[in-house]
Each structure stands twice: as structure tokens, then as C-alpha cells.
Amino acid sequence: MQITEYYKAATVEDAYQRLNLDSSNAILGGALWLKQTSKPIQTAIDLSALKLNVIKQESAYFEIGSMVTLSQLYDADSLHQMTDNLLKESLASIMGVAFRNMATVGGSVIGRFAFSDLITPLLVLQAELVFYHQGQMRLTAFLDQKKPPKDILISVRIPTIKGRAFFKKVSNTVLDFSILNLAIFKHESVLIGVGARPGIGTLAQAMMDYLNHADKIDETVINEAVEIGLQTIQLSHNQRAQKAYRKQVLKTYLKRGLIEVMNCEH
Amino acid sequence: MNIRLRINGKWITFTVKPDEFLLDTLRNNQIISVKKGCDGSTCGSCTILLNNQPVLACSLLSVRADESTILTVEGHAEEVEKIAVAFGKEGADQCGFCNPGMALMIIALKQSHKNPTDDEIKHYMVGNLCRCSGYQAQFKAIKRYLEERL
Ligand SMILES: Cc1cc2nc3c(=O)[nH]c(=O)nc-3n(C[C@H](O)[C@H](O)[C@H](O)COP(=O)(O)OP(=O)(O)OC[C@H]3O[C@@H](n4cnc5c(N)ncnc54)[C@H](O)[C@@H]3O)c2cc1C
Ligand code: FES
Ligand code: FES
Numbered sequence: 254m255q256i257t258e259y260y261k262a263a264t265v266e267d268a269y270q271r272l273n274l275d276s277s278n279a280i281l282g283g284a285l286w287l288k289q290t291s292k293p294i295q296t297a298i299d300l301s302a303l304k305l306n307v308i309k310q311e312s313a314y315f316e317i318g319s320m321v322t323l324s325q326l327y328d329a330d331s332l333h334q335m336t337d338n339l340l341k342e343s344l345a346s347i348m349g350v351a352f353r354n355m356a357t358v359g360g361s362v363i364g365r366f367a368f369s370d371l372i373t374p375l376l377v378l379q380a381e382l383v384f385y386h387q388g389q390m391r392l393t394a395f396l397d398q399k400k401p402p403k404d405i406l407i408s409v410r411i412p413t414i415k416g417r418a419f420f421k422k423v424s425n426t427v428l429d430f431s432i433l434n435l436a437i438f439k440h441e442s443v444l445i446g447v448g449a450r451p452g453i454g455t456l457a458q459a460m461m462d463y464l465n466h467a468d469k470i471d472e473t474v475i476n477e478a479v480e481i482g483l484q485t486i487q488l489s490h491n492q493r494a495q496k497a498y499r500k501q502v503l504k505t506y507l508k509r510g511l512i513e514v515m516n517c518e519h
Numbered sequence: 520m521n522i523r524l525r526i527n528g529k530w531i532t533f534t535v536k537p538d539e540f541l542l543d544t545l546r547n548n549q550i551i552s553v554k555k556g557c558d559g560s561t562c563g564s565c566t567i568l569l570n571n572q573p574v575l576a577c578s579l580l581s582v583r584a585d586e587s588t589i590l591t592v593e594g595h596a597e598e599v600e601k602i603a604v605a606f607g608k609e610g611a612d613q614c615g616f617c618n619p620g621m622a623l624m625i626i627a628l629k630q631s632h633k634n635p636t637d638d639e640i641k642h643y644m645v646g647n648l649c650r651c652s653g654y655q656a657q658f659k660a661i662k663r664y665l666e667e668r669l
Contacts, residue, residue, distance in 0.1 A: 256538035259520065259582050285560050285578050288540075297537065299583065324572075349646015351566050351573040351624065427645060428561065 254284075255293040261302055265385050268298050269405050280405060282360025283322065285352070305359070305407065308332070314381075314410040319359025323347060323371075326358060332411065336378060339418035339438060343374045346422040346431075359406045365396060365453060368430040370422050372396070373448035376456055377418075377438040381410040396453060416440035419510035423502050425493065432494040435506050439514040445482070445507070450499065451491040459485040460507075470515045479507045522585040526550065527594030535581040541567070542576035545591070552592045552619045556648070563647035566620035567591055573627045592619045598626050605664035606657070613651035621647045625661055635665065 262268035272278050277295040281287065287294070305318035308329050315332050323344050326332075333341045347353060347370050361371045362382065372392070380392045385405040392409075395401065419437040424430060431449035438444045442465040448454030460482040467474045483504055490496045523532050526545075533544055542565045545553050556564030558577045565576040568590040592599045602622045606612050621644070628635060628643045635643065640661055649657065663669070 254538055256580075259537035259580070281580070281583075283578075284580060284583075285575075288578050289559060294538075297580075301583065345642065348561070349563060350627075350643055351563060351575050352560055352646055354572050354574050355560075355578060428648075 254288045254290060256297045257294070258296045259299065260296050261299045263302065265300075265303055265405060265407065268300055268303070269385050271296060271298050272403050272405065280359075280363075282320070282357035282363070283355040284360075285356050286360060286364050286366075300359075300405070310413075312413070314412050316383075317358050317409045317411065319357065319362075319406040319408055321358045323353035323356045323358070323361070324350065327353060335413060335415050336374075336411075336438070337416060337418035339374045339378065339420055339436060340371075342418075342420040343370045343422070343434070343436065346370050346420075346424075348428055358409055362392070362395075362409060363401075363406055367451055367453045368434075368449045369454060370431055370434050370448070373434045373446040373454040374418075374420060374436040374438075375409065375411070376446040376454050377436045377444035378411050379414075379444070381412075383407045383410060393456065396455075414440050417514040417516070419513050421506045421510065423506070430493065433499050433502050433506075435503070435510060437510045437514050443511075443514065445511075447482075447486050447503065450486065450488045451493070452487060452489065455486070457482050457486050464511075472512075475508060475511045475515065478511065479504060482507050520582055522581060524584060524586075525588045527590060533581065537580075537582060539581045540577055541579045541581045541584050541589075544581040545576060545589075550591060550593075554616055554619060556616070556620075561648070562617075562620075563624065564617055564620045566623050566647065568623055568627060571627075571630070573624055590623070592622050595623070595626055598622075598629075601667075601669055602626075602660075602664050604669045605660040608669075609656045609660035609663060611652065611656035611660040613649075617647060617649040617651075621649070621657070625664065628661075629665060637662075640665075 275295045279294045281297050281299050305320040307318045309316040327344045375392055381389050382395050383389050387404050417439045422434045423432045434448045436446045445457040446454050460478050463481050464478050488496050488499045553576055554564040556562035560575050560578040566573050567576045570588050599622050624647050
């Protein structure tokens with residue numbers, strides 16, 4: 254990581270102007286990922302004076318500032334009560350405490366890491382992103398953008414919807430990146446997200462449509478839904494796992510997770 | 520750029536580059552108990568307490584630590600001595616490279632958890648790797664230290 258100039262922004266507008274002054278200017282989240290990169294940064298813009306490190310509970314949503322660390326989010330008990338510990342479990346699987354004291358929610362979302370254990374649960378919680386310039390958009394819409402414009406993420410909003418949840422990270426060792434991760438959230442309808450396929454997290458739309466239109470949920474319906482999932486969720490291989498292995502793992506945990514959140518007898 | 524850090528109770532001013540990391544700032548100034556293992560935020564050897572929170576010095580830009588309080592093992596000599604005794608009694612020491620980071624993590628664990636369960640201890644310590652041991656002796660030593668069986 255090479256930085257020519259360090260700049261502590263006084264306002265978000267100030268940070269935005271700086272960011273767009275030069276194509277090699279960059280925002281610093283926790284800078285853990287940036288440290289691993291080799292592209293030189295002209296001006297590294299620090300948002301830490303902008304009070305974006307706060308989690309607020311509004312009536313319709315939780316607002317998580319982009320500079321909130323993964324540890325702060327891990328400690329957000331009222332959010333975890335609402336989401337049946339979905340985020341807490343996913344965060345617990347990301348490295349250790351000292352790491353999570355530094356890594357930020359903003360950097361984790363903007364990085365659009367295919368292995369992300371945070372993006373997958375955020376997808377099923379129907380998270381919205383609030384950008385300084387582009388305004389509010391669904392996380393799904395952001396992930397669909399081919400080349401997102403240079404903007405500043407202000408916060409992530411999670412609607413206050415109570416539900417039951419399941420999370421599973423499969424990895425070769427405890428601290429390794431996911432081979433596959435799976436998040437399921439059930440309230441009036443069920444949402445299913447799969448990440449590290451090794452492609453970036455995605456919603457299992459066909460499977461969700463099938464389950465959300467089923468007259469009743471029993472093991473036969475779940476088995477059928479899992480088959481639909483296996484046929485429609487795109488999986489592939491990388492140095493961590495073969496496609497066939499991912500498929501087996503997905504089959505097992507989709508079924509296990511659905512039985513758990515749908516409250517259905519096995 | 521000039522930054523000021525309160526290291527183990529003493530304010531010190533450093534001149535740092537914009538892309539300098541705190542681990543290098545500390546080690547280049549003879550604070551060498553903070554170890555450089557992976558230099559990539561995966562091993563925990565460089566753990567320090569920044570404003571009482573454990574962080575990885577290898578991945579913290581020095582400029583961002585300006586005006587902060589930093590504790591290394593030298594700043595916690597009494598507790599570190601007790602941890603060393605517990606490690607000795609359980610045979611948890613080998614090369615010792617991971618010990619300073621681990622000791623600071625154990626102190627942070629004690630401060631944040633009253634009576635941690637076994638799972639809480641393991642979860643808290645998971646980011647501190649040791650290439651010599653099998654972790655069992657260290658786990659027993661941590662329990663011994665927390666239970667004050669020294
Ligand atoms: C060794 C290592 C292991 C990891 N293991 C895992 C794992 O197992 N599971 C997992 O889910 N994640 C893992 N991660 C990713 C980690 O959890 C963070 O998601 C990652 O480090 C990015 O967060 P950061 O705060 O460090 O962001 P940074 O590195 O600071 O930034 C990442 C990107 O986001 C941009 N950015 C940051 N904040 C903003 C903002 N507010 N507005 C606009 N742009 C912004 C930066 O310019 C940069 O392009 C790992 C990372 C590392 C380095
Ligand atoms: S040297 Fe910092 S985590 Fe390994
Ligand atoms: S004792 Fe050698 S690395 Fe831990």
C-alpha cells in the first residue's frame with residue numbers, strides 16, 4: 254500500500270470533493286483490505302472525524318454508519334434480537350476480535366468481496382445503502398452495478414423486521430475465507446442468500462419464489478425447493494473448492510437451514 | 520507528519536510517513552516487544568492495546584493513532600508476569616514469538632469478560648496464532664491465569 258498524502262476530511266462534502274479530484278484518491282475504511290492492495294493511492298481520505306461510527310435505531314430501520322467497526326456491529330444487541338443473531342453469527346466467523354475492532358462496515362460493503370460473510374446476511378435482511386451522491390439504493394442494486402461511481406457510503410439501513418434466521422460459513426480453517434456461506438431469514442416470507450459461490454453473494458430468487466408461494470411447508474416441499482436451488486444458484490470452482498464440493502455442501506446446509514427456520518419437523 | 524502517542528504512560532512524538540504502519544513506527548523506535556509475524560492482519564503477533572482496545576499494529580496507519588494511548592506488554596508488567604507464570608506452569612511456552620500479542624489479548628479478555636466460558640475464551644483468542652503449540656497448554660494457562668491459580 255502506497256499513500257502519497259493523508260487527508261482527514263472535515264465534512265462529507267469535503268471528502269466527496271477530494272475523492273473525485275483524482276482517480277487514484279481513495280476513502281479509508283479500516284484500511285485492512287487496502288493494505289493488501291498494490292495500486293498507489295494519491296490521497297487517502299479519512300472519514301473518522303465525521304461521526305459515521307454510530308448505530309441508530311429508528312422506527313422503520315437500524316442505521317449503521319459506514320465507519321462502524323465489525324466489533325461495534327457485533328455488540329449491537331437490539332439488532333441481533335430482531336434478526337435472531339444472524340449478523341452476530343456471521344461477524345463471529347470473520348477473523349478475531351482485534352481485526353474486527355478495525356474493519357468497517359463501509360469497507361466491507363464497498364469492497365464487494367465475493368467471499369464476504371457480511372454481504373450475504375445483509376442481502377436477506379433487505380439492507381439499503383445510503384450514498385452521499387447517489388442517495389439510497391438496495392444492496393442488490395449496488396451489487397448489480399458493473400462499475401459503481403466514486404461515491405461515499407454514509408450508512409447501511411436494515412429494516413426493522415423481526416424474523417428467524419440461519420447462518421452457515423463453510424471454510425477450510427476457522428480463519429480462512431468462506432468456501433460457501435449461506436444466510437436464511439424468515440418473517441412473512443423467506444429470503445435465502447448464498448455467497449462465496451465463489452461469485453459474490455446473491456439471493457436464491459427461484460427458490461424463494463417457490464417457497465413463498467407454497468400452500469404448506471413440509472419436508473417434501475423443502476426437498477423440492479433445495480433441488481430448485483441447486484439447479485438455479487450459480488456455483489463454480491476456485492483454489493478453495495471444486496464446484497461439485499460446493500454443490501454438496503450447499504445441498505446439506507440449505508436443507509438444514511430451511512428446516513430450522515421454517516420450524517418444520519425433520 | 521508529526522504524531523503524538525502516549526506509549527505505556529509516556530507521551531512521545533514521532534515523524535511518520537502517510538503510509539507508515541504503527542508496527543513499523545514502534546519497532547523502528549526500539550519498541551520491539553510488538554512482533555511482526557504475517558504483516559497482513561492474520562496472525563495477531565502485533566496486537567497492542569489502543570485506547571484499551573486490542574488492535575493489529577501492522578495494519579493501523581500511524582497517522583490514525585495520533586493522540587492515542589498505546590499499551591504494549593511493557594506497560595502491563597505486573598499482569599504479564601502473572602500470565603508468564605501461568606504459561607510456565609502449563610508448559611505453554613515454546614519459541615515465545617506469539618506471547619506478547621497473546622498476553623495483551625488475554626488482558627483485554629479479562630477486562631471485557633467477568634467470568635468467560637471456555638467458548639468465550641476460545642472465541643476471543645481465535646485471532647492469535649501460534650505456530651509452535653497445539654493451543655491446549657495455552658488454553659489451560661489462560662484459565663489458570665483468569666482463575667488466579669498462580
Ligand atoms: C486478512 C483478511 C482476512 C479477511 N477475512 C474475511 C472473512 O473471513 N470474511 C469476511 O467476510 N471478510 C473478511 N475480510 C474482509 C474484511 O472483513 C473487511 O471487509 C475488509 O477488510 C474491508 O474493510 P475495511 O474497513 O478494512 O475497508 P478498507 O480496506 O479501508 O476499504 C475497502 C474498500 O472500500 C472503500 N471504502 C471504505 N469505506 C468507504 C466508504 N464509507 N465510502 C466509500 N468507499 C469506502 C475503500 O476505498 C476500499 O476501496 C478479510 C480481510 C482481510 C484483510
Ligand atoms: S503481524 Fe499483524 S496480524 Fe500478523
Ligand atoms: S510459541 Fe512459538 S509461535 Fe507461539
